[in-house]
Amino acid sequence: MKGHFYRRGCTCKKKNCSCGSKWAFVIDIGIDPVTGKRKQKTKSGFPTKKEAEVAAAAIIHELEQGFYIEESCQTFADFAKEWLPIYSEAKNVKPGTIRVRLHEIGKLLPYFGQLKLKDITPKRYQECLNDLKDKGLADSTREGIHRCGRMILRKALEYELIKKDPTEFAYLKKDKKTIEQLEEEEIPKFLEKEDLALFLKTAKEHGLEHDYLAFLILSYSGIRGGELIALKWKDIDFVNHTISITKTLYNPSNNPLNYQLVTPKTRKSRRKIIVDEEVIDALKEHKQVQEKVIERLGKAYCNQDFIFARMQRYHGYPIVIKNIRDRMKRLLRIAGLNEDLTPHSLRHTHTSLLAEAGVSLEQIMDRLGHTDDQITKNVYLHITQEMKKEASQKFGELMRSLR
Incomplete structure (x- = not known):
């Protein structure tokens, strides 16, 4: 393999260099497939010729073995x-x-x-x-x-x-975290059933436009916020009491006109959820109100079939997640509940209540559109563990009553 070694930048031009210049090498590394010309590798900065020879020999070995890589200078x-x-x-x-x-x-x-x-x-x-x-x-x-x-x-x-x-x-x-810190991280915040009832009652009595329906669906179905605001009327089966989840709405800028409908988070997220009759009745009531608005506004209403459509400015365009978050914070404050809770907390609330009702983890995961989710598992195990403790206490009380 052709190549040579030399002192780079040597100024004294002597056999026994005294100017302190470093050693360098140039060796052939193959043919450029584009130009057909030979390619050479140059490397310098070696204190001795021996070190330059060792480095060159390593490259030659890689070339002979067929695994030499010419590293890129790209940033x-x-x-x-x-x-x-x-x-x-x-x-x-x-x-x-x-x-x-x-x-x-x-x-x-x-x-x-x-x-x-x-x-x-x-x-x-x-x-x-x-x-x-x-x-x-x-x-x-x-x-x-x-x-x-x-x-x-x-x-x-x-x-x-x-x-x-x-x-x-x-x-x-x-x-390193304490046991208390780990437990706090592993179990997300959610509402107990009494607090959920209070929250929904507050939404019904003090909620603004479509607040009650939005939070009722989130609580009773466990769907994500993006899935909620992407819902269209064609996704509702009023006869069989189901909601089809086929899309989610993406709008990071919160611009009412600049949104995208994209596929759900995972393949498992495409699902059909059976919901309670109370949810269906609330949807029917909302549909009647919306139809009157559409009739009144006529062409001024951009009808794209969204359930949670704007009734004020930008009529007919879907609402945004920020709108849901702000409305929830307002209602939590009115109800005297934890204002740190978010719409996603209602998804964890749904999980906890299903677990408390005795629904299996597999059924819950299927309903939420999960293939595997550690947070959901943690909520489920937390609730069922409390139920096991309660069962053990009841057994102990029963046995003590017999003494």
């Missing part, structure tokens, strides 16, 4: 831009996920943005993760950033832009 920022559409198309991800990935890439750019991919070492990558923790980012946030960085750099490895994956042995530092 992390440039490759991340290329990666995002590849990831989007391959995974068929939803707009919301792309938004999250962009945010995570933004957190990595201050560390690697202008670095060449080949210069991102395992040490540098680990220092980035450690620094993110020192800045106070939550564990879940750092897990997402690490997941994103790993996907990008593994794709670079797949494309043979780098020789090794610098994220392979990376880890996330986590603080």
Whole structure:
């Protein structure tokens, strides 16, 4: 294999160099498939000729074995831009996920943005993760950033832009937590049945436009907020008392005109839910009110069949999640309940009440559109564990009454 070794930048031009210049090498590494010309690899900065020879020999060995990779000089920022559409198309991800990935890439750019991919070492990558923790980012946030960085750099490895994956042995530092902290994290906040009854009563008496119906459906079905506001009248079967979940509404800007209807979170999320007669009656009542508004407004109402459509400005366009969150906070305040609860808390409330009613975990997961969800399992186990304690106490009381 052709090549040679030399002192790069030597000014003294002596056999026994005295100017302190470093050793370098140039070796042939094959033929450029595009130009047909030979390709050469140059590397410098070696204190001795022997070290340069060792480094060259390593490359020659890789070439002979057929696993030599010419690492790219492309920067992390440039490759991340290329990666995002590849990831989007391959995974068929939803707009919301792309938004999250962009945010995570933004957190990595201050560390690697202008670095060449080949210069991102395992040490540098680990220092980035450690620094993110020192800045106070939550564990879940750092897990997402690490997941994103790993996907990008593994794709670079797949494309043979780098020789090794610098994220392979990376880890996330986590603080040790007390048992109380772990229990608080594992069990999400939800309403007890008495509090739910109070909340719905408050919504009925003090709720604004379509508040009661929205929170009744969320509580009695366990559907997600995005699934709720995407509902159309064609999704309701008034005869069989079912709601079909086939889509979710995505609108991060909360612009009434700028929304997207996308497929549900997972394949399992496409489902048909049987609901109580009280929900069907409330839907019928709402439909009658809405039909009168449509008749009154005529062409001014943009009828797209949405159940939770705006009745004031932008008539007929779907409401947004922020609207649901703000309305819920208002009603919780009026009812004197925990204002930290969210529309998603009603999904956990639905889980807890189904568990209390004796419904199996498998049936609950199917109703919620889950294939596997640890939070749902934790809520279920928390409720059923309390029921087991109660059963044990009743047994003990029964036996003591016989003495």
